[in-house]
Amino acid sequence: MARMFNPPHPGEVLREFLPEDMTIEEVARRLGVSRVQLSRVLNGRSAISAEMAIRIGLLTGTTPESWLTGQMKWDLWQVSQKPLPPVEPLPHAA
Numbered sequence: 146m147a148r149m150f151n152p153p154h155p156g157e158v159l160r161e162f163l164p165e166d167m168t169i170e171e172v173a174r175r176l177g178v179s180r181v182q183l184s185r186v187l188n189g190r191s192a193i194s195a196e197m198a199i200r201i202g203l204l205t206g207t208t209p210e211s212w213l214t215g216q217m218k219w220d221l222w223q224v225s226q227k228p229l230p231p232v233e234p235l236p237h238a239a
Contacts, residue, residue, distance in 0.1 A: 150222075155193045178200065
Protein backbone atom coordinates (compact mmCIF):
# COMPACT_ATOMS: atom_id res chain seq x y z
CA MET A 146 0.00 0.00 0.00
CA ALA A 147 1.34 3.45 -0.89
CA ARG A 148 2.63 5.54 1.97
CA MET A 149 0.19 8.27 2.91
CA PHE A 150 0.39 11.20 5.25
CA ASN A 151 -2.27 12.08 7.79
CA PRO A 152 -4.69 14.23 5.75
CA PRO A 153 -7.04 16.62 7.53
CA HIS A 154 -10.69 15.70 7.88
CA PRO A 155 -12.69 17.64 5.27
CA GLY A 156 -14.55 19.34 8.12
CA GLU A 157 -11.26 20.95 9.19
CA VAL A 158 -10.73 22.16 5.64
CA LEU A 159 -14.28 23.55 5.50
CA ARG A 160 -13.61 25.59 8.64
CA GLU A 161 -10.90 27.49 6.72
CA PHE A 162 -13.51 28.63 4.16
CA LEU A 163 -15.92 30.03 6.73
CA PRO A 164 -15.79 33.70 7.74
CA GLU A 165 -14.80 34.08 11.39
CA ASP A 166 -17.87 36.17 12.18
CA MET A 167 -20.34 33.66 10.68
CA THR A 168 -22.10 31.35 13.13
CA ILE A 169 -22.56 27.61 12.66
CA GLU A 170 -26.30 28.30 12.54
CA GLU A 171 -25.87 30.73 9.63
CA VAL A 172 -23.65 28.32 7.68
CA ALA A 173 -26.08 25.45 8.33
CA ARG A 174 -28.99 27.61 7.12
CA ARG A 175 -27.09 28.49 3.94
CA LEU A 176 -26.33 24.80 3.35
CA GLY A 177 -29.89 23.73 4.12
CA VAL A 178 -28.82 21.30 6.86
CA SER A 179 -29.23 21.19 10.63
CA ARG A 180 -26.73 22.86 12.94
CA VAL A 181 -26.06 19.45 14.54
CA GLN A 182 -25.31 17.84 11.16
CA LEU A 183 -22.90 20.62 10.20
CA SER A 184 -21.26 20.61 13.62
CA ARG A 185 -20.60 16.86 13.35
CA VAL A 186 -18.86 17.38 9.99
CA LEU A 187 -16.85 20.38 11.19
CA ASN A 188 -15.68 18.42 14.25
CA GLY A 189 -14.68 15.35 12.20
CA ARG A 190 -17.37 13.10 13.69
CA SER A 191 -19.33 12.66 10.44
CA ALA A 192 -18.19 11.91 6.93
CA ILE A 193 -19.03 14.18 4.03
CA SER A 194 -21.65 12.48 1.87
CA ALA A 195 -22.12 13.08 -1.84
CA GLU A 196 -25.11 15.29 -1.08
CA MET A 197 -23.17 17.29 1.50
CA ALA A 198 -20.26 17.59 -0.95
CA ILE A 199 -22.60 19.15 -3.52
CA ARG A 200 -23.96 21.58 -0.92
CA ILE A 201 -20.47 22.55 0.27
CA GLY A 202 -19.29 22.97 -3.32
CA LEU A 203 -22.16 25.35 -4.01
CA LEU A 204 -21.48 27.25 -0.77
CA THR A 205 -17.73 27.63 -1.33
CA GLY A 206 -17.46 27.73 -5.12
CA THR A 207 -15.45 24.50 -5.13
CA THR A 208 -16.13 21.11 -6.67
CA PRO A 209 -18.02 18.33 -4.89
CA GLU A 210 -15.28 15.96 -6.12
CA SER A 211 -12.65 17.84 -4.12
CA TRP A 212 -14.63 17.29 -0.91
CA LEU A 213 -15.27 13.62 -1.65
CA THR A 214 -11.61 13.09 -2.55
CA GLY A 215 -10.62 14.67 0.76
CA GLN A 216 -13.04 12.40 2.61
CA MET A 217 -11.70 9.32 0.77
CA LYS A 218 -8.08 10.22 1.59
CA TRP A 219 -8.96 10.76 5.26
CA ASP A 220 -10.91 7.46 5.42
CA LEU A 221 -8.10 5.50 3.75
CA TRP A 222 -5.49 6.96 6.08
CA GLN A 223 -7.58 6.08 9.14
CA VAL A 224 -7.97 2.46 7.98
CA SER A 225 -4.29 2.20 6.96
CA GLN A 226 -3.30 2.81 10.59
CA LYS A 227 -4.84 -0.54 11.57
CA PRO A 228 -3.46 -4.02 10.77
CA LEU A 229 -4.35 -5.19 7.28
CA PRO A 230 -7.19 -7.73 7.15
CA PRO A 231 -6.31 -11.31 6.16
CA VAL A 232 -7.25 -11.33 2.48
CA GLU A 233 -6.19 -14.03 0.04
CA PRO A 234 -5.30 -12.36 -3.30
CA LEU A 235 -6.80 -13.66 -6.54
CA PRO A 236 -4.45 -15.68 -8.74
CA HIS A 237 -2.88 -13.70 -11.59
CA ALA A 238 -4.09 -14.52 -15.09
CA ALA A 239 -1.58 -16.45 -17.18
